[in-house]
Each structure stands twice: as C-alpha cells, then as structure tokens.
Amino acid sequence: MADEAAPESPTGASTTSGGISAVNTVADAIVYRVSPTTDAADNGTVRTFLRPIGCVRIDDSRFDFDSSFILPETTAELALLSTRRPVVAAALLAIFGHADPVNNDEYNKELSTRRAKALYGLLVRDVELWDELFRNPHGGDAWNNTHTCVMLNEIGFPTPVIKSANTESRTAVRNFQKGNSLPVTGDMDQQTRKLLFASYMDAICLDSAGVAFQYKKQDFLSRSAAGTSTGVPDFQGCSEFNPVFVLSESLDRDLSDPKRKAQRNAINSSNRRVVVYVFPNDVRFPLDKWPCPAKGTAGCRKQFWKDGDERRKPKQLARQYLFANNTFACKFYDRLTRGSPCEAVRQTLTITLQDEFGKLMPGAPFRLTLDAEVREGRSNSNAQVVEDNIYLGPRGLLEWGDSPELASIDADAKVFRFRRTIFFDLDQDDASVVDRQLHNLAIVEGDRAERLALLRQQQELGNVTDDQTAEALAQVLMQGAERSDPTV
Amino acid sequence: MADPPSTQTTMRGRPRCQVMLNYPVGFQQYGLFFGLHGASLTLPTVPPANPFSAVRGEFMPAQRWLFFSDPLNGPPAQPGSFEQNLTQLKDKFGVRHVRMMLMCNAINWGSTDSSGKLVKPPYLHPRFIAYFQEMLRICSLTGVKLIPSLLDFGIAEPALKNSRRNDIVSDPNMSKIFLDEVFEPLLDESFKAPDAIFAWEIMNEPKWLSTFLWPWLVTPDIPVPMIARSPMGAAPTVGTFKLPFKVFPRNDRRMTEGVVDTFLQSGLDRVDARNRVQPTAATRIQTTIGHRLFEEMMSRPTGSLPQFHFYPYRVKGIEVSESSGRLYRPTLAGGALHQRDDGTFLTPPFLGEIGADPDHGDPWTELHDFDSPTDQDRVRERLFQAERAGYSLVGVWPGNKNPPGTPTNPDPIHLSTSGLEGILDFQLGKHPRGSPPPF
Numbered sequence: 071m072a073d074e075a076a077p078e079s080p081t082g083a084s085t086t087s088g089g090i091s092a093v094n095t096v097a098d099a100i101v102y103r104v105s106p107t108t109d110a111a112d113n114g115t116v117r118t119f120l121r122p123i124g125c126v127r128i129d130d131s132r133f134d135f136d137s138s139f140i141l142p143e144t145t146a147e148l149a150l151l152s153t154r155r156p157v158v159a160a161a162l163l164a165i166f167g168h169a170d171p172v173n174n175d176e177y178n179k180e181l182s183t184r185r186a187k188a189l190y191g192l193l194v195r196d197v198e199l200w201d202e203l204f205r206n207p208h209g210g211d212a213w214n215n216t217h218t219c220v221m222l223n224e225i226g227f228p229t230p231v232i233k234s235a236n237t238e239s240r241t242a243v244r245n246f247q248k249g250n251s252l253p254v255t256g257d258m259d260q261q262t263r264k265l266l267f268a269s270y271m272d273a274i275c276l277d278s279a280g281v282a283f284q285y286k287k288q289d290f291l292s293r294s295a296a297g298t299s300t301g302v303p304d305f306q307g308c309s310e311f312n313p314v315f316v317l318s319e320s321l322d323r324d325l326s327d328p329k330r331k332a333q334r335n336a337i338n339s340s341n342r343r344v345v346v347y348v349f350p351n352d353v354r355f356p357l358d359k360w361p362c363p364a365k366g367t368a369g370c371r372k373q374f375w376k377d378g379d380e381r382r383k384p385k386q387l388a389r390q391y392l393f394a395n396n397t398f399a400c401k402f403y404d405r406l407t408r409g410s411p412c413e414a415v416r417q418t419l420t421i422t423l424q425d426e427f428g429k430l431m432p433g434a435p436f437r438l439t440l441d442a443e444v445r446e447g448r449s450n451s452n453a454q455v456v457e458d459n460i461y462l463g464p465r466g467l468l469e470w471g472d473s474p475e476l477a478s479i480d481a482d483a484k485v486f487r488f489r490r491t492i493f494f495d496l497d498q499d500d501a502s503v504v505d506r507q508l509h510n511l512a513i514v515e516g517d518r519a520e521r522l523a524l525l526r527q528q529q530e531l532g533n534v535t536d537d538q539t540a541e542a543l544a545q546v547l548m549q550g551a552e553r554s555d556p557t558v
Numbered sequence: 559m560a561d562p563p564s565t566q567t568t569m570r571g572r573p574r575c576q577v578m579l580n581y582p583v584g585f586q587q588y589g590l591f592f593g594l595h596g597a598s599l600t601l602p603t604v605p606p607a608n609p610f611s612a613v614r615g616e617f618m619p620a621q622r623w624l625f626f627s628d629p630l631n632g633p634p635a636q637p638g639s640f641e642q643n644l645t646q647l648k649d650k651f652g653v654r655h656v657r658m659m660l661m662c663n664a665i666n667w668g669s670t671d672s673s674g675k676l677v678k679p680p681y682l683h684p685r686f687i688a689y690f691q692e693m694l695r696i697c698s699l700t701g702v703k704l705i706p707s708l709l710d711f712g713i714a715e716p717a718l719k720n721s722r723r724n725d726i727v728s729d730p731n732m733s734k735i736f737l738d739e740v741f742e743p744l745l746d747e748s749f750k751a752p753d754a755i756f757a758w759e760i761m762n763e764p765k766w767l768s769t770f771l772w773p774w775l776v777t778p779d780i781p782v783p784m785i786a787r788s789p790m791g792a793a794p795t796v797g798t799f800k801l802p803f804k805v806f807p808r809n810d811r812r813m814t815e816g817v818v819d820t821f822l823q824s825g826l827d828r829v830d831a832r833n834r835v836q837p838t839a840a841t842r843i844q845t846t847i848g849h850r851l852f853e854e855m856m857s858r859p860t861g862s863l864p865q866f867h868f869y870p871y872r873v874k875g876i877e878v879s880e881s882s883g884r885l886y887r888p889t890l891a892g893g894a895l896h897q898r899d900d901g902t903f904l905t906p907p908f909l910g911e912i913g914a915d916p917d918h919g920d921p922w923t924e925l926h927d928f929d930s931p932t933d934q935d936r937v938r939e940r941l942f943q944a945e946r947a948g949y950s951l952v953g954v955w956p957g958n959k960n961p962p963g964t965p966t967n968p969d970p971i972h973l974s975t976s977g978l979e980g981i982l983d984f985q986l987g988k989h990p991r992g993s994p995p996p997f
Contacts, residue, residue: 315563340563390563417563424570431571468569469987485652488571489987496567512570 083411085443089147090461091126091154092411092442094347119405120355122347123161125412126151128189130342135335136210138184138203139217140192142224145274151193151346152277157285160351164291165190165305166403168312168345170338171382173209175309175367180208183307183364185344190305192275194297195284197267204263215239218258221270222246291349292357300364303357309367311374312398313341313382314391315415322384340415347406361402373402390415392463393495411441414461421455421492423470426512436470437486464495575893575945577981578655578705578953579647579973580911612669612679640693644700651978652985655756656697657705657848657910657953660690660744663712664723667740676725678735682743690744694751703756705910706748707848708741708825711766714813727767727821728813737828748843749832757844757863759910760825764818764858765850815858822847822859829861848910852891855907856898864904866891867911867955868944869919888919893948908951912940914977918955933973937980938989945984954981 083092132144155161167186169178184203191199204213219231222242227249229242240256247254250265258266272282287297290304297304317325317337325334363369375381378399391397391413398404407413421438423431430453438445442461449455449470471487493506647653661667668679690706697704713723725732748755826845833842845861855866868890896904913919914937921929928939937954944952956973973981983989 337563388563415563417565420564420566422566422568424568426571426573428570462565470569471571485986487574488569489574490569490572492567492569494565494567496565507567510567510569512572 083440083442084150084153085461086146086150087459088129088132088143089127089150090412090414090442091124091147091150093124094122094407094410094412120349120353122164122349122406122410124154124348125407125410126154126346126348127412128344128346129416130339133185133342133344134217136181137213137217138181138188138208138211139213139220140188140274142220142270142274145276148192148275149278152283155289155346155348157283157289162291162293162349162351162353163193163285163289164303164347164349166345166347167305167307168341168343169307169310170335170341171310171313172335172338173310175311177209179307179309179365179367179370181211181307182309183301183305184208184211186305186307187301189344189346190290190301192271193285194287194290195268195271195275196287196297197264197271200267200271201260201263215258218243218266221266225266225269225273291353291360298357302362302364303360306362306364308362308400308403309370310341311367311370311378311382311400312391312403313338314343314397314413315340316382316389316397317384318388319384319386321388340417345407345410345412347410347412370400373400375399375401375404387497387499389498390462390495394498394500411461411463414442414463416459416461419455419457419460419462419494421449421468423449423453423455425471425488431471434470435472435486436468438492439467439469441466462494465491465493468492573950575941575949576655576951577651577653577941577984578657578908578910578951579653580953580955581656581658612677613681613683641696641700644696644702648700648702651981653981654701655703655705655951655953657707657759658693659707659710659762661708661740662710663715663718664709664726664736665718665721667723667736670720670722672720674720674722676723676729676732678732678739682739686740687743687747690747694747694754697754698751704754705756705759705846706744707759707762708744709760710762711764714767724767724813727764728817730820733821733824737824741825741828745828745832749836749841752841752843755843757846757861757865758829759846759848759865760822760861762848763850763867764822764847765854767813767818768815819859826859826861846910852889852907856896856904860904860907862905864907865910866907868909869911869913870922890922890924890944890947893944893950906948906950908953909944909949910953911955912944912952914954914956914973914980932980933977934980934983937977938983939980941981941984942989 083090085091126147128144128147132141132147133139134141155163165186167182167184167189169182172178173181187199188203191197191203203211207213214233215235216231216233218235219229219239219242222229222239223231225246227242227246229239230236232239235243235258243258243262244254244256246252246266246269247256247262250269252262252265253259255262271284275282275284277283286295287304288295290297292298292304315338321337324330325337361369361373371378375398378401381396382399389397392409392411392415395404395408398407421436423434423436425431432449432451432453434449434453436447436449436455438455438457440461441463445457445460447455447457455470467489468491469486469489472485490512491509493510496503496507496510644656647656667682669677671677693704709726712718713726715722726736727733745758748758826847829843829845836842844863846863846865847855847859847861849855849858849860849864849866852866852868855864868888870888891907893906893908895906898904914933916930916936922940922943923929925939925943929936941952941954954973954977956977
C-alpha cells in the first residue's frame with residue numbers, strides 16, 4: 071500500500087515519501103527587459119514567460135533503477151496529482167523527465183523521455199505507448215518479467231518477482247488470461263500485455279479516495295485529442311541537463327571511483343525525477359515553436375544558457391538549484407520552473423536550537439514550515455532537529471520552544487516562544503550569504519546598532535565562532551559596515 | 559558533516575513581541591470594576607468619593623471626557639472583575655502588560671477659580687492611594703505588569719474651558735505641588751511593589767500640549783501646515799489650511815515644548831532619585847513618556863524605556879503641526895537601538911499604542927489589504943508587522959466605541975471580541991493566508 075500524503079502545508083503543498091505536490095511560486099528572479107519601439111510591426115508587446123501554476127513531482131524511487139517502468143508505490147503521488155489537477159478541471163498538463171549525470175547526454179535524453187512517456191501513457195491510459203516501451207528496450211531500460219510480476223501481483227495474481235519467467239510466473243499469467251477470457255498460453259503476448267497494462271494502470275492510478283482516474287489527451291498542453299506524433303509538448307525528456315543538485319568538485323572526484331557507484335547513485339537520486347507541471351488553461355503558444363525536441367539533444371542545446379554546460383558541472387561548492395539558481399543548463403526550463411518547490415533537493419536537514427542567550431535547547435518542541443510541507447517534533451538530546459527526506463527551499467519558518475502561559479487556551483494549539491525565518495542556503499558564494507548566517511544566529515539589524523554601541527564601550531565581539539561570520543560581524547561592529555536584512 | 563545532500567544550521571531565538579493592552583481611561587474602568595465609583599470596594603477606612611468636591615478621590619474624573627465614554631453612565635462591574643480580567647488577559651490571550659491612565663485630565667484633583675487658575679485640593683483623597691494599592695496587589699498577584707500613566711494631555715482639553723488643569727505643567731509652582739502631593743505618594747506605593755510595575759509613565763502624548771490641536775495658544779491667523787487624510791497606499795497630501803475659528807480660553811496658559819519637557823523631566827527625576835537609593839536592580843522602577851511620534855521621542859525626554867505611538871498620517875482630521883512650524887510624519891521606525899542627533903544611542907523603544915480600529919489613523923499601507931476589514935485582521939496584521947519591525951512590546955489601543963457590556967464590547971478594556979481574536983491569532987502564529995510574516 072502506498073503511503074499517505076502528509077498534511078498540506080500552509081502554502082498548499084503536500085509531500086509523500088516519493089514526491090511532492092505544490093503551488094508553483096512566483097519567480098521573482100526573472101527580469102523582463104523592455105524598450106520602446108517605433109516599428110509598427112513590432113508593437114512593443116511583452117509576452118510573459120510560460121509559467122506553471124502548480125506541480126507534482128515523482129521521485130526516482132517510484133521507478134525501477136535505470137528503467138521507465140512505474141512502480142505501484144506511485145499511487146501516492148498520482149493521488150496528489152488528481153488533487154492538484156482534478157480530472158474535471160481545465161488546467162493543462164505537461165510532463166518533464168530528468169536523468170542524473172551518469173551515462174551520456176544522448177542516453178539520458180532517451181531514458182528521461184521514456185519515463186515521461188510512461189507516465190503520460192499511464193495518465194491517459196494509452197497502453198500502446200507502454201507496449202512501445204516494452205517492445206523497444208533502451209540500454210538498461212528493458213521491461214522484463216520482473217515488471218510483469220509486479221503488475222500481476224498488483225492486480226491480484228500473486229507470483230514471486232523474478233527476472234526470468236518460471237513456472238510460478240507463467241501460472242500467474244495463465245490465471246490472468248483465464249480471468250480475462252484470453253487464450254490461456256502463459257506467454258506475455260501482445261494481447262495479454264495490453265490488457266495487463268490497462269489493468270495495472272487502473273490499479274495504481276487512483277485519486278485520494280482510492281478511485282481510478284484518468285485524463286484525456288486534450289488535458290495536456292497540445293490540447294489535441296489524439297496527442298501529438300512526437301509527444302511534445304505533452305511529455306518530454308530533459309536528459310541530465312537540469313540537475314537540482316550538483317556535487318562539489320572534490321566529492322565528484324571521490325565518487326568517480328567505480329567502487330562508490332552506489333553512493334554516487336544515491337546522492338544523485340534527486341536529479342532523477344519526473345515532474346508534471348500544471349498550466350493555466352489560457353496559455354497560448356504555437357506548437358511548432360515549442361523548444362523541446364522529442365529526440366536527440368541538439369534541440370535542447372539550442373535552448374541552453376551561454377554557460378549551460380558550465381552550470382551543470384561540479385564546482386568548488388556543491389550547489390542546489392533552489393539555493394543557487396544556476397544549475398539548470400536549459401534556459402527555457404529554468405525560466406519555466408524557477409522557484410518551484412518541485413525542483414527542490416530531497417535531503418537531510420539538521421538544525422541546532424538555541425534560546426536567546428545561546429543556550430542549547432534539547433527536547434524543545436518545534437514546527438518547521440516549508441514551501442513543501444510542515445514538520446513538527448522535538449529536538450533531540452543534542453538540541454538538534456534532524457529531519458530526513460525533506461524537500462528544502464532556500465528559506466522556511468521555524469517556531470520552537472514552549473510558551474506555557476498560553477497552554478490553557480487550546481489543547482491542540484501549538485504556541486512557541488520563538489518564531490523566525492530560517493535560511494538554508496548558507497553554503498553559497500553570493501554576497502549576502504553572511505547576512506543569512508547572521509540572521510539565523512539572531513544577529514539582525516537592530517543588534518548591529520546595539521552591538522556597535524556596546525563595542526564602543528566594551529570592545530567585545532560576542533561569541534561567534536564561525537570564522538566567516540565573525541569576520542563579517544567584526545566588519546559590522548568595527549567599521550560600521552552596512553548589511554542588508556535578508557528577510558526583506 | 560553528513561553525506562550530501564544535507565543542510566545544517568544553528569538557529570538562535572529572539573523572544574517574540576509581547577502584546578500590551580491599553581485601558582482607554584484606565585481607572586475609569588478600574589473604578590467600575592468595583593462597582594460604580596467604587597461603591598462595592600470594601601475599604602472601610604477610606605472615605606467615599608465625592609464627585610462634586612475638590613477632593614474627589616477618583617482616578618477617573620466624574621465628568622464627561624471628550625474622547626472617552628462617560629463613567630457615570632457606564633454599567634457597574636462586578637467586584638473582583640479586575641483580577642478576573644487580568645487573569646483572563648494573561649492566560650487566554652498571553653497579555654502580560656497593561657497600561658492605565660491614572661489622573662487623566664486631572665479634573666479629579668483640585669478646582670479652578672473664576673479666572674481658570676488651578677487651586678490645589680487641601681489634601682489628596684486617600685481613595686487614590688487605596689485604589690492604587692489594590693491595583694498593584696492584583697498586578698503582583700496575576701503577574702501582569704503595569705504601566706501607570708500619571709497624566710494625560712487632556713489636562714489642556716479645550717472643551718473643559720475654565721476647568722482645565724494645564725497649570726500642572728505650565729506653572730512651575732503648581733508642577734512641584736502636584737508632583738509632591740500626588741506623584742510622590744503614588745511612588746511610595748510603587749516602590750513597595752516594584753514587581754507589579756513595568757514602567758512609570760509621566761504623561762501620555764505630551765506633544766498635544768504644544769500643538770494647534772489644543773488651541774489655547776494664540777490662534778494664528780496664518781496658514782497652518784497639515785497632512786490631509788490620504789487614500790490607502792498614496793503619499794499623504796501636505797497642504798495648509800486656516801483655522802476656522804479662534805479660541806482664546808480665559809485661562810490661556812501658553813506652553814512650549816521646553817516648558818512641557820521641564821515638567822516631564824521633573825517627573826522622571828523623581829523616580830530616578832528613588833532608584834539611586836535602591837539596593838538592587840529588582841527594586842528599581844523604569845520610566846517612560848508616552849510620546850505621540852517617533853521623531854518626537856528622538857528629541858525629547860524619554861525616561862529609561864523610550865516609547866512612542868504609531869498612528870499613520872492623521873488623527874481626527876488634523877495631523878501634526880508643531881508650533882515651530884515643523885511637520886512630523888508618523889513612522890513605525892523599528893525596535894532597534896536608535897542614534898540621536900547628538901550621537902548618543904537611545905535604548906530600543908517600545909510601541910505604546912497602535913490602533914485596533916479604523917478611526918485611529920489611516921490604514922497601515924505597508925499591510926495592503928491585510929489591514930482590513932475586521933478588528934481581528936487589523937490587530938493581528940499590525941502586531942505581526944510590529945514584530946517584524948523588531949519591537950519587543952506593543953500596546954494595542956482598543957478604541958471600541960460600543961458601550962461596555964454589549965456583545966461587541968464584552969470586555970472592560972473596550973477591545974472588541976474580534977480584536978481579542980486578532981491578539982490570539984498573533985500569539986498562536988495563525989494567519990488566514992498561510993504562514994504569517996516571520997521576523
């Protein structure tokens with residue numbers, strides 16, 4: 071049974087163990103450069119970038135490794151999708167598949183496209199698309215008896231999951247054929263396959279009430295009842311061009327050792343994803359201008375930023391897309407998705423809690439509100455909040471500590487002594503990173519003035535131990551350096 | 559370092575902003591808590607009040623107050639309700655500070671002769687002290703800190719005509735008498751219960767004593783600067799107008815900022831003198847002045863806890879024009895340490911008053927449409943905004959025009975139910991549109 075979605079966050083996001091559904095945030099970093107014109111033909115029209123209004127992401131864990139086969143656990147994320155974009159709604163959908171930097175661009179273009187195609191086929195119940203994937207293996211992406219067994223199990227014909235067919239799996243196939251009035255051969259012929267695909271699709275593509283749902287092909291960006299011959303813009307693969315996480319150079323070198331392949335794959339898991347974007351129904355664009363190619367990477371490269379290849383290469387520091395905004399090579403996809411919670415990195419977050427005097431706070435209740443979700447709990451004995459599998463954007467809201475005076479108001483109400491913006495993008499090399507570090511340490515604008523006054527009297531620098539932050543603090547205190555408030 | 563991808567940081571707390579409630583006329587309501595004019599307060603050694611005497615013994619003058627409701631016509635309250643009220647405010651709404659005005663316009667002290675000159679009463683009615691003792695006892699008991707405010711700018715209320723008490727400030731002899739005979743006895747009680755007091759306030763909004771709003775100055779037949787009410791989001795319109803009439807009260811006693819400041823400083827000095835002989839910090843008492851504007855606070859006596867009030871752009875149609883011709887523009891400023899013109903730093907101020915109703919100042923434009931339409935929205939959003947601005951303490955000015963005891967004004971503090979819900983939202987971090995703005 072797939073896991074239940076976590077409660078919605080205040081921003082309308084929901085997460086599962088294998089994905090996220092979110093409202094797409096406004097991309098504030100996109101600048102429209104305009105100029106007046108006297109050319110009547112060029113009448114000064116400004117067309118906004120295509121921007122989705124919502125998204126649902128399906129993580130790598132919902133696919134077999136190096137495969138486009140969709141595992142049954144995806145039910146949880148499909149339920150999120152049915153909520154984000156109900157079948158009766160008018161909003162349009164488009165699917166983007168992504169691979170990790172292992173293998174080459176061309177291979178990954180095909181793999182990412184196949185994953186997007188598999189999801190599209192599932193959502194519109196096009197078993198022919200799945201049969202194409204079955205009949206046309208691509209490297210390691212070869213649908214085999216393992217997948218047949220998974221499907222049979224899911225629809226009530228139990229069999230051990232094995233790569234090569236044996237007596238037990240053939241028996242399960244026979245039972246399936248018998249139960250569906252098909253010729254009973256025990257072989258996965260095309261007729262059997264298509265019916266098995268259809269049954270499996272209905273079994274896993276369920277809404278939050280557990281009822282099977284499907285979209286029509288005209289629910290996708292092309293608006294075509296027959297879909298398009300190439301699949302774009304309804305579904306496409308982005309190869310490995312848009313990683314949400316890029317390793318540091320040193321770690322990349324370390325993990326290039328074949329013995330560490332498993333670790334490398336694990337670290338890159340956030341990059342392997344399929345994202346369904348939801349667009350407003352009134353979007354208009356000429357289909358022939360859609361920039362994503364169905365095949366090959368040449369068309370993708372035409373959409374690259376000038377430094378597209380550099381962006382996805384390891385640099386001195388590890389980078390996350392939502393923190394650094396400079397890991398996507400494709401300009402089109404970058405503009406399309408900038409700031410989207412569905413492009414976050416699933417990771418482990420550790421926060422050490424202190425009170426206003428810098429004293430550690432073990433066992434302190436907390437509530438962490440992110441774009442993607444809300445998490446509550448207590449800090450451990452080391453005063454640390456350790457949260458695994460969390461989609462992290464650049465900032466959130468952290469509340470912690472009891473306020474017992476109000477405890478009698480409402481037994482269910484959580485009241486906290488502290489409630490502050492928390493910044494997570496602390497290992498970037500941008501100019502204001504120190505401001506964000508100082509903010510987390512509760513050294514904000516007012517404190518600077520206060521400390522400046524104190525410094526004059528006491529010549530003290532506080533107890534900041536981090537070198538970079540201490541240096542910045544010293545600049546503020548000693549030289550009156552101005553620093554901006556990162557929350558503004 | 560954990561395996562990537564991972565993120566680590568340390569978060570240090572900053573205490574949240576505390577909410578204070580202003581009792582609109584303080585002891586008016588305080589008297590009501592014990593029944594009309596304290597009739598039900600069992601203090602056998604205290605003689606009854608006489609609202610028609612120069613020795614009245616009531617904190618709230620038994621005379622109609624221009625901006626506030628009439629205590630004579632208010633409903634009687636139940637004995638002990640003050641304690642219940644403070645307990646409820648603390649336990650249910652997290653309010654741990656209250657500010658109450660004591661002598662208000664001071665027509666409960668002394669009388670005026672035919673020329674309007676103030677004549678001091680023969681003695682201070684013991685009821686003042688008895689009430690104040692009881693109030694401090696209840697504050698200590700409930701843990702709610704009090705800001706007693708000695709005087710209000712209403713001492714120069716033009717509508718009082720010959721009954722005005724502006725001599726308390728403008729006449730140095732009367733200033734001394736007032737501080738000796740009223741303030742000092744109250745300080746005697748205060749230093750017996752310093753834990754009950756957050757700060758002693760010498761006066762509420764002394765600015766009005768030297769502006770045209772209280773036109774006892776010779777009314778100039780010249781254009782007066784003003785800031786007109788502006789639509790939300792628009793810059794205030796600066797213009798001029800001529801006062802439509804001249805007011806020359808017979809007891810005209812001119813006051814300048816300098817005269818007012820001398821009085822304020824005298825009051826502050828009285829507290830400081832006592833603080834200097836206190837054995838520990840715990841037995842000392844902070845001081846404050848309830849300045850109307852940030853800019854005014856930056857240039858005038860403040861006491862040890864600087865305070866100002868924030869009502870954007872206007873109050874009652876005419877915004878601030880100083881006798882010097884200087885225009886002040888209200889600003890929320892910030893709860894940080896501010897540097898004065900002379901280079902000294904002012905302790906981070908607190909916001910003594912922000913409005914809970916739409917009649918006190920224009921909307922807070924920075925809040926956009928959050929600053930409406932209900933008291934709940936307004937109070938919640940303004941408190942969040944004040945917290946974002948870094949204030950550690952913010953006082954809500956209730957401004958509920960509905961009569962006490964009615965469904966929309968169930969509480970003696972005059973804050974509507976909706977406004978109280980706004981405070982609760984703030985304390986709980988609730989926000990109708992998702993995550994509230996953090997700081």
